[in-house]
Amino acid sequence: MRVRGVPVALVALLLPPFVSPAGAVPVEDQAATACVRQLPPGTQTIQVPFQGATYPVRVHVPNGAAARQTLPMVLNLHYSNGNADQQAAYSGLEPVGDQAGFITVQPNGNLPAATPNPNQIWFWNVPGVPTTAGSYPPPDARDDIAYLTKVIEHLTTVACVDTSRVYITGHSGGARMASAYACARPDKIAALGASAGLRAGRPSPLDPMFAELQSCAPRQPVPVITFHGDADTVNPYQGRATDLRWGYSTPLAVQTWAHLNDCKTGPTITQVSAHVTRLTYTRCDGHAEVVLYKVAGGTHSWPGSPTDSSATKEIHAFTLMWQFFQPHHRH
Numbered sequence: 001m002r003v004r005g006v007p008v009a010l011v012a013l014l015l016p017p018f019v020s021p022a023g024a025v026p027v028e029d030q031a032a033t034a035c036v037r038q039l040p041p042g043t044q045t046i047q048v049p050f051q052g053a054t055y056p057v058r059v060h061v062p063n064g065a066a067a068r069q070t071l072p073m074v075l076n077l078h079y080s081n082g083n084a085d086q087q088a089a090y091s092g093l094e095p096v097g098d099q100a101g102f103i104t105v106q107p108n109g110n111l112p113a114a115t116p117n118p119n120q121i122w123f124w125n126v127p128g129v130p131t132t133a134g135s136y137p138p139p140d141a142r143d144d145i146a147y148l149t150k151v152i153e154h155l156t157t158v159a160c161v162d163t164s165r166v167y168i169t170g171h172s173g174g175a176r177m178a179s180a181y182a183c184a185r186p187d188k189i190a191a192l193g194a195s196a197g198l199r200a201g202r203p204s205p206l207d208p209m210f211a212e213l214q215s216c217a218p219r220q221p222v223p224v225i226t227f228h229g230d231a232d233t234v235n236p237y238q239g240r241a242t243d244l245r246w247g248y249s250t251p252l253a254v255q256t257w258a259h260l261n262d263c264k265t266g267p268t269i270t271q272v273s274a275h276v277t278r279l280t281y282t283r284c285d286g287h288a289e290v291v292l293y294k295v296a297g298g299t300h301s302w303p304g305s306p307t308d309s310s311a312t313k314e315i316h317a318f319t320l321m322w323q324f325f326q327p328h329h330r331h
Contacts, residue, residue, distance in 0.1 A: 076174075193225050202215045208240075287328070
């Protein structure tokens with residue numbers, strides 16, 4: 001499939017329109033037998049309670065969504081030294097949600113990037129690895145695997161979420177956090193998307209160029225789509241042996257997920273555009289295929305980002321990601 005670069009305003013050309021059916025009835029699931037969305041359409045910040053504290057979460061409900069209609073949800077995790085508002089702008093995911101009909105949820109990490117932290121920028125507590133500042137989180141740091149689970153459960157209650165269609169994505173440190181979540185809680189998500197940060201377990205302390213297999217042992221297959229530039233100097237495509245935060249290569253992460261999903265075919269290599277190649281692993285357990293978009297000369301960026309001039313515009317991660325997510329349901 002050949003995908004040309006287009007501005008965010010033209011997302012409608014790439015996605016089918018979202019129309020809320022008249023009198024839509026919620027899908028009955030284990031979370032809600034008669035859901036009524038407590039959040040209006042548009043962007044808002046809600047407070048999510050967790051272990052005696054509350055944390056702000058940016059939520060975007062698509063325009064036109066009926067209050068009793070269950071909708072898919074995408075968790076969109078910010079990069080290190082970032083926050084929810086920055087990730088919303090950087091990824092351009094909310095307009096896709098308006099067009100396609102999914103709720104976009106952008107929480108914040110809780111490890112401050114500076115002290116004091118007037119700009120409210122954060123790191124995620126990715127299990128077992130240091131932050132980009134080079135230090136390990138303190139023992140009493142918020143457990144972000146448990147926190148993201150709480151975010152999903154809270155939004156399910158207040159936002160009328162289709163629990164079979166919860167997806168997680170992120171960029172850079174957010175992608176590393178999303179990967180760790182997919183390893184730990186595949187029962188909560190239907191698919192994983194990652195930009196410039198796919199992992200399949202933490203780097204091995206014995207040799208960071210290999211993944212520590214026991215740190216990623218999901219109990220069920222997880223469909224995976226990822227995007228990475230081969231000129232990325234922050235999270236190098238070929239890995240960095242001296243970096244316990246990053247370590248092994250992107251190809252090894254992709255191959256490991258293909259192995260975890262018991263994919264029997266691949267990689268099938270397709271030239272998508274002048275600088276973009278797609279590698280696909282198929283015939284996987286649970287139809288959990290694994291897809292890598294490799295950007296030749298690509299930087300540490302989210303493809304198609306509306307705010308990053310260095311990002312390739314030959315593809316748009318947010319449209320390709322949703323097209324990948326859409327058929328996947330958690331069973």
